[in-house]
Amino acid sequence: MAGIQLNTLRKIYAGNVEAVKGISIDIKDGEFIVLVGPSGCGKSTLLRMVAGLETITDGELFIGDRLVNNVEPADRDIAMVFQNYALYPHMTVYNNLAYGLKNRSIPKDEIEKRVRKAAEILEIGDFLDRRPRQLSGGQRQRVAMGRAIVREPAAFLFDEPLSNLDAKLRVQMRMEIKKLQKELGTTSLYVTHDQLEAMTLADRLVVLSGGVVEQIGSPIDVYEKPASTFVATFIGSPAMNLLPLAKSGNEWKLDNGATVDVKLNTDLSDLILGVRPEDLVIEELSEKFDTGLHTALTVHVVEPVGAESYVHGTIGEGSVDVVVRAPGKLHFEPGQILKVTAKPEKLHTFDTKSGKRIELEGALETA
Amino acid sequence: MKRVQFSHPLMPYMLLLPQLAIVGVFFLWPAAEAIRASFYLEDPFGFGSTFVGLDNFKDVVSASEYSRTAWFTLIFSAAVTFFSLSIALLLAVKADNVIKGASTYRTLLMWVYAIAPPVAGLVGVMLFDQHIGPLNDLAHALGWNMQIGVNYFDTAFAMTVIAVWKQIPINFIFFLSGLQSVPKSVQEAAAVDCRSSSRRFWTVTFPLLAPTSFFLLIINITYALFDTFGIIDLVLKGEPGNNPVTLVYKVFLDGFRGNDLGGSSAQSVILMILVFALTVVQFRMIERRVHYS
Numbered sequence: 001m002a003g004i005q006l007n008t009l010r011k012i013y014a015g016n017v018e019a020v021k022g023i024s025i026d027i028k029d030g031e032f033i034v035l036v037g038p039s040g041c042g043k044s045t046l047l048r049m050v051a052g053l054e055t056i057t058d059g060e061l062f063i064g065d066r067l068v069n070n071v072e073p074a075d076r077d078i079a080m081v082f083q084n085y086a087l088y089p090h091m092t093v094y095n096n097l098a099y100g101l102k103n104r105s106i107p108k109d110e111i112e113k114r115v116r117k118a119a120e121i122l123e124i125g126d127f128l129d130r131r132p133r134q135l136s137g138g139q140r141q142r143v144a145m146g147r148a149i150v151r152e153p154a155a156f157l158f159d160e161p162l163s164n165l166d167a168k169l170r171v172q173m174r175m176e177i178k179k180l181q182k183e184l185g186t187t188s189l190y191v192t193h194d195q196l197e198a199m200t201l202a203d204r205l206v207v208l209s210g211g212v213v214e215q216i217g218s219p220i221d222v223y224e225k226p227a228s229t230f231v232a233t234f235i236g237s238p239a240m241n242l243l244p245l246a247k248s249g250n251e252w253k254l255d256n257g258a259t260v261d262v263k264l265n266t267d268l269s270d271l272i273l274g275v276r277p278e279d280l281v282i283e284e285l286s287e288k289f290d291t292g293l294h295t296a297l298t299v300h301v302v303e304p305v306g307a308e309s310y311v312h313g314t315i316g317e318g319s320v321d322v323v324v325r326a327p328g329k330l331h332f333e334p335g336q337i338l339k340v341t342a343k344p345e346k347l348h349t350f351d352t353k354s355g356k357r358i359e360l361e362g363a364l365e366t367a
Numbered sequence: 368m369k370r371v372q373f374s375h376p377l378m379p380y381m382l383l384l385p386q387l388a389i390v391g392v393f394f395l396w397p398a399a400e401a402i403r404a405s406f407y408l409e410d411p412f413g414f415g416s417t418f419v420g421l422d423n424f425k426d427v428v429s430a431s432e433y434s435r436t437a438w439f440t441l442i443f444s445a446a447v448t449f450f451s452l453s454i455a456l457l458l459a460v461k462a463d464n465v466i467k468g469a470s471t472y473r474t475l476l477m478w479v480y481a482i483a484p485p486v487a488g489l490v491g492v493m494l495f496d497q498h499i500g501p502l503n504d505l506a507h508a509l510g511w512n513m514q515i516g517v518n519y520f521d522t523a524f525a526m527t528v529i530a531v532w533k534q535i536p537i538n539f540i541f542f543l544s545g546l547q548s549v550p551k552s553v554q555e556a557a558a559v560d561c562r563s564s565s566r567r568f569w570t571v572t573f574p575l576l577a578p579t580s581f582f583l584l585i586i587n588i589t590y591a592l593f594d595t596f597g598i599i600d601l602v603l604k605g606e607p608g609n610n611p612v613t614l615v616y617k618v619f620l621d622g623f624r625g626n627d628l629g630g631s632s633a634q635s636v637i638l639m640i641l642v643f644a645l646t647v648v649q650f651r652m653i654e655r656r657v658h659y660s
Binding site: 051052053072073074075078079080082083084086087088089090099100103147151 | 550552553555556557558559560561562563566570571574575577
């Protein structure tokens with residue numbers, strides 16, 4: 001077992017396409033790191049660089065204390081779980097698991113022992129004589145996991161391993177992966193585009209966009225203090241509401257004229273105000289906050305999703321869609337005007353141009 | 368699938384008629400004629416024939432010339448099949464790994480396939496020509512006094528080389544597409560599991576190529592047995608003398624040079640049985656063959 005260190009890794013493809021633009025991550029021994037981002041953000045490329053399936057254009061990659069930039073994948077002491085399982089179709093489940101061990105000249109009885117153990121953990125003991133095509137998607141997924149486990153590697157690499165499963169199975173496997181990783185204590189690097197998977201699995205989350213790291217942090221940190229508007233909208237569903245905030249005289253105002261008193265040490269004349277849908281509260285339904293954000297919302301649609309309802313609306317002319325996440329089943333007529341409010345500590349501010357987070361000096365106060 | 372409705376029940380048979388007529392006239396009728404002729408002693412000048420039962424077969428099988436030809440055919444077919452398959456596989460594996468200028472390499476390797484068989488045979492014969500052939504010059508430069516058409520072994524060697532050379536491109540195309548249909552992620556998983564690339568090839572890639580390889584094996588045996596007729600004829604320039612010929616070529620020789628239509632027919636009936644057996648083996652194996660995915 002070992003940590004993994006990525007030092008300003010870069011990947012430039014033929015034609016000068018830079019897929020990974022100098023990414024540094026220090027992964028501690030036993031840590032579960034999730035790389036998350038939209039498609040094309042370079043997360044898979046980065047994982048494949050760690051695996052050795054893509055060459056590293058520039059930068060250094062350490063697994064343990066070993067510089068592995070030019071080490072063959074088989075010699076990196078990693079095991080990988082692929083999106084489409086990538087099982088060997090002509091081998092039985094047993095041989096699929098044993099293949100990587102046989103090639104490392106591990107004694108036969110040791111192979112047998114490890115395969116039986118992994119099969120027991122993953123509950124695939126009954127299928128050891130079958131071939132992959134005779135298995136269901138979930139079973140194949142377990143075999144793919146088993147192939148990684150028997151190797152007892154320094155690190156597991158997961159490339160969107162659950163995206164081929166149906167929703168129910170995905171939730172179940174997600175839990176199992178998490179449990180298994182904690183039990184084995186193996187350093188893991190996990191790629192996904194599913195933010196829910198990322199939030200639930202990660203010890204630390206790495207949010208990627210356009211080949212650069214947007215933010216690294218614990219899931220809760222990333223959720224509560226997104227480093228940029230990209231992270232703010234990517235993590236969390238429904239996404240964070242982003243509203244333009246402009247300086248008029250000494251006051252900060254929303255588009256609809258609602259004043260927000262912000263203590264900000266900045267020369268900027270406009271900002272982006274961020275507030276999560278669940279932090280926006282309908283005043284009629286809750287206690288009133290004296291401070292924070294207060295504005296009127298014109299209801300457009302109410303989406304009841306069971307335990308809660310998403311109220312979509314606008315604040316004033318030409319406003320973007322604002323979502324309020326309210327508990328219970330609510331009924332509002334389109335066009336109805338609601339008063340919504342948010343606690344000051346629930347507000348986020350971002351630079352309009354760079355999208356970077358600007359920390360407030362103390363809480364925002366309403367005018 | 369949508370079923371086509373024909374206005375008249377005879378319509379489908381009418382549409383099949385041209386194809387059936389061709390099969391009947393050029394295949395079934397000659398085949399039946401050959402079977403009939405194999406039981407008769409034909410007058411070389413066409414003045415009637417005498418029924419001789421199995422005498423033609425007895426004569427054919429007992430002739431030392433025939434077993435000599437059969438042995439040569441066996442060795443020749445095995446060599447052509449083995450070398451055309453293994454060289455094509457090697458080239459396909461190498462071409463599959465080429466990244467820069469991949470399509471150029473592939474086109475160059477498939478080039479020979481685009482040439483008509485007789486032309487390819489002629490080119491091959493030219494390469495081995497006693498006077499202008501560069502391969503002949505090369506052999507002489509290496510101290511091999513190569514005499515195509517005179518020395519039994521040299522002639523067999525040239526036939527084999529040309530037959531292999533002609534067959535490599537088609538095998539290459541199949542192997543290359545077979546290789547490209549092996550999922551990339553499976554190969555990557557193997558790269559993580561196994562350090563040695565040659566071991567990876569034999570334990571993962573080659574087994575996944577098995578359906579392609581088996582298909583090509585059948586195709587190549589058939590080719591070596593039957594389709595090499597033209598190449599043999601070109602190398603021998605129609606004058607076999609004491610040189611090696613295959614069973615198919617011997618059918619032609621005995622029938623049209625030797626005017627022994629009965630014996631020649633008996634030989635082709637033997638070949639027919641051989642083809643039939645091959646086909647049965649092929650179908651049985653194909654049914655049993657593992658379908659991956």
